[in-house]
Amino acid sequence: MVIILKQKHEQRQLDNLLKWLSELNLKTTLVKGEQSTILGLIGDTSIVDIDMVKAIDIVESVKRIQEPFKAANRKFHPDDTIIDVAGRKTGGGNFTLIAGPCSIESREQILDIAVKVKSCGAAMLRGGAFKPRTSPYAFQGLRAEGLELLHEAKKETGLPIVTEIMNVNHIDMFTNVDVIQVGARNMQHFELLKELGRLDKPVLLKRGLANTIEELLMSAEYIMSGGNKNIILCERGIRTFETYTRNTLDLSAIPLLKELTHLPVVVDPSHATGISRLVKPMSLAAAAAGADGLIIEVHNDPAHALCDGAQSLTPESFADVVGSLNGILPALGKNEIVPKLG
Numbered sequence: 001m002v003i004i005l006k007q008k009h010e011q012r013q014l015d016n017l018l019k020w021l022s023e024l025n026l027k028t029t030l031v032k033g034e035q036s037t038i039l040g041l042i043g044d045t046s047i048v049d050i051d052m053v054k055a056i057d058i059v060e061s062v063k064r065i066q067e068p069f070k071a072a073n074r075k076f077h078p079d080d081t082i083i084d085v086a087g088r089k090t091g092g093g094n095f096t097l098i099a100g101p102c103s104i105e106s107r108e109q110i111l112d113i114a115v116k117v118k119s120c121g122a123a124m125l126r127g128g129a130f131k132p133r134t135s136p137y138a139f140q141g142l143r144a145e146g147l148e149l150l151h152e153a154k155k156e157t158g159l160p161i162v163t164e165i166m167n168v169n170h171i172d173m174f175t176n177v178d179v180i181q182v183g184a185r186n187m188q189h190f191e192l193l194k195e196l197g198r199l200d201k202p203v204l205l206k207r208g209l210a211n212t213i214e215e216l217l218m219s220a221e222y223i224m225s226g227g228n229k230n231i232i233l234c235e236r237g238i239r240t241f242e243t244y245t246r247n248t249l250d251l252s253a254i255p256l257l258k259e260l261t262h263l264p265v266v267v268d269p270s271h272a273t274g275i276s277r278l279v280k281p282m283s284l285a286a287a288a289a290g291a292d293g294l295i296i297e298v299h300n301d302p303a304h305a306l307c308d309g310a311q312s313l314t315p316e317s318f319a320d321v322v323g324s325l326n327g328i329l330p331a332l333g334k335n336e337i338v339p340k341l342g
C-alpha cells in the first residue's frame with residue numbers, strides 16, 4: 001500500500017500517522033520528494049481500512065498495491081484448487097456440469113429431471129428448496145420437504161446435490177447436502193459466510209447482482225478465513241442498463257478470476273440471460289473463456305415451471321448443449337462430458 005501525503009503537513013501529524021501504522025505491525029518507508037511525500041507500507045496491509053487512511057487529514061490519496069484477499073489469492077497458491085465432490089472434480093482442467101430445476105416442485109418432477117440430466121452427463125444435481133423470490137407472493141420453494149425430495153433424487157441417481165441456503169439457522173438442515181449454494185442475493189450475508197467457514201463442505205458462491213469481482217473474492221475470503229477452503233465461484237451475470245437479458249453475463253470475469261484466484265470458476269448462463277435460447281451460446285462462450293464448469297437450469301416442463309421457466313432448458317436441449325460443449329472441450333484442454341446410460 002502506498003500513501004501519498006498532502007504537501008503541507010506538520011511533523012507532529014506525520015509522527016502520529018507513523019505511530020498508528022507501526023501499531024498495526026507495518027513497516028514504513030518515507031520518500032520525500034520536491035512536490036510530494038510518499039509513504040510505502042510493508043507488511044500485512046489486508047488489515048488496513050483504506051477508507052480510514054483516506055480520512056486522515058494529511059493524506060492526499062492511498063493506493064493498494066496488493067489485493068486485500070489472501071487465502072483466495074493465486075499469488076500465494078499458484079496451483080488450481082480442485083474441488084472434489086464424491087469423485088466429481090471441478091477445477092484444474094476438470095470441467096463439471098451441474099444441472100437441474102430452479103426449484104424442487106414435486107417428487108415426480110425432481111426424480112424425472114435428475115434421471116434425465118444424469119443421462120446427459122451432469123455430474124451434480126441442482127434444485128432449490130429455499131427460493132429467494134423478488135415477490136413474497138411468488139412460490140417460495142418446498143423448503144424442508146424440498147430438501148427431502150432432493151435427497152431422494154440423490155439416492156435414486158447417485159448424483160451429489162447442490163442447493164441454496166438463505167438462513168444461518170438452517171445450516172443443520174444442510175448436513176447431508178453435498179454443495180451448499182450461496183445465492184447472488186446473499187453473497188454479502190457475512191454472518192452466513194462466517195458460519196459456512198466453519199464447515200468442511202464445498203460452497204458454491206455466486207457473484208452478487210451488483211458486486212465487483214473483488215467483492216466476490218472478499219466474500220470467498222470470509223469463508224476461507226474461517227477454515228473452509230472448498231469454494232467454487234460462480235459468475236451468474238450482473239445488473240446493467242440492458243433490459244433484453246435478465247442480467248449481463250460478465251464473460252471477462254472468468255479469465256480475470258482465473259488470474260486472481262486459484263479457486264474454480266463456474267458459470268450460470270441461465271440466470272445470466274434469463275432466456276433459454278441464449279443458454280447454449282453463453283455456455284460455449286463461458287467454456288471458451290476458461291470456465292471450470294456450468295450450472296444450468298433444466299426442467300421437464302419449462303412452460304409450467306413454478307420458477308424460472310423462461311430460462312430453463314428441456315432435457316433435450318440440455319443434451320444438445322452437452323453435444324456442442326463436447327465439440328470444444330478437448331480443444332480447450334478439458335475433459336469431455338460423458339453421458340451416463342441407464
Ligand code: PEP
Pocket residue numbers: 102128132182183184185206236268271
Ligand atoms: C438459483 O440458482 O436458482 C438462483 C436463485 O440464483 P442466483 O442467486 O444466481 O439468482
Ligand code: MN
Pocket residue numbers: 102103271297307308
Ligand atoms: Mn432460478
